[in-house]
Amino acid sequence: MSSTRTLISPTQLASRRGRILYRTVLTLVVTTFTLVFLGPLYWMASNGLKSTEEFARIPPTTFPQALHPENYTSAWEVMDLSHLLLNTLWYAFGALAFQLVLDVAAAYSLSKLRPVFGKAILGMMLATLMIPATVLVVPQYLTVLDVPIFQRNLLNSPWVIWLPSVTNAFNIFLLKRFFDSVPQELLDASAIDGASQMRTLWSVVLPISRPILGVVSIFAVVGVWKDFLWPMLTLNDPTKQTLNVGIYSLASGVPENWLLAAIAMASVPTLLIFLIFQRNIMSGLTAGGLKG
Incomplete structure (x- = not known):
């Protein structure tokens, strides 16, 4: 018998219900942490591509309606x-x-x-x-x-x-x-x-x-x-x-x-x-x- 302790026992993981539950929880946890860490980076990069009018819009848009890459060039110069x-x-x-x-x-x-x-x-x-x-x-x-x-x-x-x-x-x-x-x-x-x-x-x-x-x-x-x-x-x-x-x-x-x-x-x-x-x-x- 294995002495390694895990959150899910090998017996539970071997069952179909256990595998589905494990993968569901794993996917939710990974997705949540990904959004928490990458969300601010996406917000920063995407808002840099918006026009001044769209940036000031309330509520803010999730995706830029029109891309303005010249904002990056202007900021750089x-x-x-x-x-x-x-x-x-x-x-x-x-x-x-x-x-x-x-x-x-x-x-x-x-x-x-x-x-x-x-x-x-x-x-x-x-x-x-x-x-x-x-x-x-x-x-x-x-x-x-x-x-x-x-x-x-x-x-x-x-x-x-x-x-x-x-x-x-x-x-x-x-x-x-x-x-x-x-x-x-x-x-x-x-x-x-x-x-x-x-x-x-x-x-x-x-x-x-x-x-x-x-x-x-x-x-x-x-x-x-x-x-x-x-x-x-x-x-x-x-x-x-x-x-x-x-x-x-x-x-x-x-x-x-x-x-x-x-x-x-x-x-x-x-x-x-x-x-x-x-x-x-x-x-x-x-x-x-x-x-x-």
């Missing part, structure tokens, strides 16, 4: 989305580079080098995950306004986005968890061959860490891409704003259907990242769960 997109890419991939270098170094040190008070340091890092992000906005803003020791104002510079993104305790924890699963025998063999710790990290550990590095990369890019509050506070120069902040700043000067078209276009890159790399995300999150 008037709101200068290409410039905002390049700004966001620059900030996102800069933050990614810093996270890959510094977070990997921190996680590897905590996992394999075993520094003094390493467990206490990791515990304090993880404790920061319990603090709401909005609570840290004021101290972070005062810090970048006048950086201690260096006495520099980082507002309206890429550093104001890059430096706060480096301190990502969740990514460090994910990386450390994966590094913990790397067999110590590999590191010992590398040390016997005369490789330094840096050489071991570069030539042995990182090549087998591609799944988790991919996950951290995706999280880093998406984290900067979707952030709104921090760039709005620290990037007041319109020529240096991110996509989200730029659209918000120009929202009052364009028709609402153009605004929704701009928001739809701004959502496409992150959706594509998820659709393309969803398997990598799942494999990376589960990597390192079992040692050996």
